[in-house]
Amino acid sequence: MRITVLLVALLAVSVSAQTPAPPAAVTTRPAFAEWLRQLKADAIERGIRPEIVDEALSGLKEPLPAVLERDRAQVETVLAIEQYINRQITATRLRDGRRLVTEQRTTLDAVADAYGVPASILAGIWGLESNFGRFSGTRPTVHALATLAWDPRRASFFREELFAALQILDHGDISVQEMRGSWAGAMGQPQFMPSSYLQYAVDVDGDNRRDIWSTPADVFGSIANYLRGHGWTPDQPWGLEVSVPKAAFSTITSTIARREGSCKAMRDMTVRLPMTEWQTLGVRTLNGAPLADSSEEASLVAGSTRRFLVYANYDALLEYNCAHAYALTVALLGEDVLRPSAAPTPIRQAAPQPKKPQPKPGPANPGRRQ
Numbered sequence: 001m002r003i004t005v006l007l008v009a010l011l012a013v014s015v016s017a018q019t020p021a022p023p024a025a026v027t028t029r030p031a032f033a034e035w036l037r038q039l040k041a042d043a044i045e046r047g048i049r050p051e052i053v054d055e056a057l058s059g060l061k062e063p064l065p066a067v068l069e070r071d072r073a074q075v076e077t078v079l080a081i082e083q084y085i086n087r088q089i090t091a092t093r094l095r096d097g098r099r100l101v102t103e104q105r106t107t108l109d110a111v112a113d114a115y116g117v118p119a120s121i122l123a124g125i126w127g128l129e130s131n132f133g134r135f136s137g138t139r140p141t142v143h144a145l146a147t148l149a150w151d152p153r154r155a156s157f158f159r160e161e162l163f164a165a166l167q168i169l170d171h172g173d174i175s176v177q178e179m180r181g182s183w184a185g186a187m188g189q190p191q192f193m194p195s196s197y198l199q200y201a202v203d204v205d206g207d208n209r210r211d212i213w214s215t216p217a218d219v220f221g222s223i224a225n226y227l228r229g230h231g232w233t234p235d236q237p238w239g240l241e242v243s244v245p246k247a248a249f250s251t252i253t254s255t256i257a258r259r260e261g262s263c264k265a266m267r268d269m270t271v272r273l274p275m276t277e278w279q280t281l282g283v284r285t286l287n288g289a290p291l292a293d294s295s296e297e298a299s300l301v302a303g304s305t306r307r308f309l310v311y312a313n314y315d316a317l318l319e320y321n322c323a324h325a326y327a328l329t330v331a332l333l334g335e336d337v338l339r340p341s342a343a344p345t346p347i348r349q350a351a352p353q354p355k356k357p358q359p360k361p362g363p364a365n366p367g368r369r370q
């Protein structure tokens, strides 16, 4: 095997949006009004109806300072996978999540059945992205994207996202006023960037609008469709938490290769091996039982204290946001909120301090959002 070291995975996020950019060519930046005039002409040339272009862009007088400030804030936070999980899966979030998921259970189950993506995964993403539909950002998307498209730092990326947002408005899915989300243009309860919306948002309730802002069926369907579009195999699990004795972990770390990939999280997991091989290496279920026979191959993902065997479907979660902390929290949060409330939540182990600084997990996947 080519690489012989398994990184003991601290939280690792490969985030182009959080990579410091080269010095901006501020001197060549046109005035916002002048830039906007050209943008409007380009949008019309791309086929957006002039009245939509006018409605969406004419009210914009200046870039949004708060958006520029957020974009420049390069916050480095030290968080291990376990710390992130513990911070996100709180008693309050579970209590509220159980209530909100129960309210939507029929819709959630119907979408889960239709797409072959477990309700727990849909609930986990819903919970993490929007606190189960309660908050999905209040920034006006067009204004935020226009600000970031005008700013030279990542202008071409956000310019395309801005045109995608105008396409959505042109189609009539949402009004300019209602099109809101994060400071970086991630929209609605799934926090889709406009380009992801165009590709993956779906109208499940049949009103001819793909409403990821306030229609739960469309929210769940769009998340499920995104995962299917990124390789989720229907009716297959994501993975499971396992126990790995110290000596076995040491052997695995020194002998099993890591995967390759453009995203750091992909490189912070082992290659896939048959479950029988993991069994031979000493990996067991959390309560020490032998691993179930499975034809699926799995990779080992290691936090500071917790270990997980993850199947191919886990990759689709990394496509949503390429960080193990994110993907594991989605899976665990979803399972927790769907667990009957009488059942105790597994006790989380206290997370030790990580060994080195890592970027904060956050608005991440360039394919989906920034």
Ligand SMILES: [Ca+2]
Pocket: 202, 203, 204, 205, 206, 207, 208, 209, 210, 211, 215, 218
């Ligand atoms: Ca709809």
